[in-house]
Amino acid sequence: MGLTHYLVLAAAMFLVGMAGVVIRRNSLIMLMSIEIMLCAVNVVFAAYSRMHGDLSGHVFVLMNFAVAAAEAAIGLAILVEIYRLRRTVNVDELKTLME
């Protein structure tokens, strides 16, 4: 397995994630899709790190995990609050800024 495989996998994951964010209306699913995109990036970091024999890529992966975890925590908290308030997590119905 060469580098190309990893990169193709990462591109595929990223596209899946992006499609999820664009297409789905459930904000929970959208959050999960963002996680998939972040993971795609992680895969790329790890692959390059391995190829160059350099650990700095791994450091970024760890940083990414941390940021993703924090984001998920905050994002979920916000979503729970929104659900309590509006009884929905459908982003198309959450347009208060416009109205």
Next chain:
Amino acid sequence: METALRWIVLVPLCGAAANGLLVRHLPRRAAGLLACGTVAVSFALSVRVFMRLLALEPAERLLTDTLATWLAMGKLSIDIGFTIDPLGAVMALVVSGVGLLIHIYSLGYMARDEGFTRFFAYLNLFIFAMLMLVLGENLVMLFVGWEGVGLCSYLLISFWFNDEANAAAGKKAFIVNRIGDFGFLLGMLVIGTTLLPHMSPGEGVFSFGTMAAHAPLLAPAATLIGLLLFFGATGKSAQIPLYIWLPDAMAGPTPVSALIHAATMVTAGVYMIARLHFIYVLTPTALLVVAIVGAVTALYAATIALTQNDIKKVLAYSTVSQLGYMMLACGVGAFTAGIFHLMTHAFFKALLFLGSGSVIHAMSNEQDMRLMGGLRRRMPLTWPTFMVGTVALAGIFPFAGFFSKDEILWRAFDGGGIWLWLLGFLGAGLTAFYMMRLVSLTFFGTNRASEAVKHHIHESPATMTVPLVILAVLSLTGGWIGIPHFMGGANHFERWLEPVFHPEVVVADAQGGLGTVQAIEQGALGETAAAVAIGAHVVRDATGSAHHVGAEVMEWTLASASLAWALLGLCLGWWVYGKRQAIAARLQSLAGGLPYRVLLNKYYVDEAYEATLVKPGYALSEKVLWKSVDVGLIDGLLVNGSAIAVAVVSSILRLFQNGMLRFYVYVFSTGVLAFILYFTLSA
């Protein structure tokens, strides 16, 4: 330093502030006393400063009081300061002295008016501004006072602002004066730009002393400066073509007419020209214009005064006419004579206005002389004092007007030529005639008022009659300080003002009787260009000619002629309007009544202004400025246009802000994709 100067000016301001701020809380008596008291303080201080000047050597009679530097930018420096010299002393005494009498008179005249306190606040403010005008150390201070008196004039003309006509008269005065002030400002600007390059820092460019010292530098622009400043003076001093506001200004309370529109403010133009005589003597052209405008105004206004029926309007046109005499004097270089007439005129015209106020008071606010008559017996104090004023104004020996007006006519004849003299001479006879007409219609004959009014006729209270008596005494004796040489007098007045107008003469005298003219010309040739020589020429004309051999005969002749002419005018006026009313009617219908109608309608000048300036002005404002520029350009294109443009752009941009999160992401990712594709393909 003479710190009394600042208090002369500022004390009336304190009175104005107190009365103005406490207008609802001050009892009438306190307000009146406060107003009179502050002016009395100013008058007392003026007398003190005058005494101090008198004690000094003639050439050193100049006191200053500098409060602060107002402005200092590079070479431009303007001080807040006051100065007094013999000319300023005369003006300060006239303003505060006559002002005090009129304040006291107002106590009685305005006693029952609702706006009593407000009136005195304005009046004090006026005295402050007028004193600032005459005592200001530089042209800018003078201008501040100049505008201040204009403002007070406006406030007081429309004092009874509930009446539409009064408000309109105030506006007219204000606007016409602003037109003149435009000329004044331009003149100041030319002085500033001409002198500024030659200034050293801290040297006040508009200070009268500095300007006089650098007068030769002004010579190239002197004609322009002189004409522009004179245009300002025609506004304030009601000369052709800007005299039209003064007769309308009679809408104000009568003490205001006496103080502002006869004795003080309207003479500001004459004072300004006298104050800046060192510029005017450099420019024969501007002087000639001043003289011609003055002489023409003197005769012109006198002819209008012949037919007016409103007692105050006659006096108003008479004021315009007398101001013309003062301008005529300045125009022929006889500044002393102009200021002399300014002073005596302040006495007798204030007296006449206050007398007419007393009459109006007695007649229950009736001002039409056709409805008066026979007041002689009912008003035993007003009647003789009014007669004194009339005789003084007509120029009968030995009343004040004789000496000052005769001096002007003689100087006009000597320095200006026979035509200028003739204009003034004709006007003098008319003055006597219309004044006697006024007296005849008011005080002689039978009373033509309604029964209700007749019943109320009474002499005015003492607050009003005492100033009348004092002014009458001044009108009689005021001229005696200027008895000319040919009558055996010493002409103290001219001697007093000599250091101001002819400083060279004083210097020459001090050097032990050098030939005056010679000394001036030598100095002129030694120092500067021909400009000063011209100035010296005028100075020689104004002073030297009095000593010509044979001139005395001429002076006697002219004086006798004008005295006879004035007496003839008085007699005719009394005969026509006092004795034979039928002749008056026949005079009216002379030549189909056309001359009478023309005069009655003041030569239709107001109508001409209306047709040539006001109507086109309205049309321009309405069609072009309002409907095209304001509505079309500003409202339409600029205000609404920019609003519409923003609305259009925002309606497009609004499409992108729909709150749809997925749409944002879609746009965002499409954009990223486009970037990636672009860079990939271009690489």
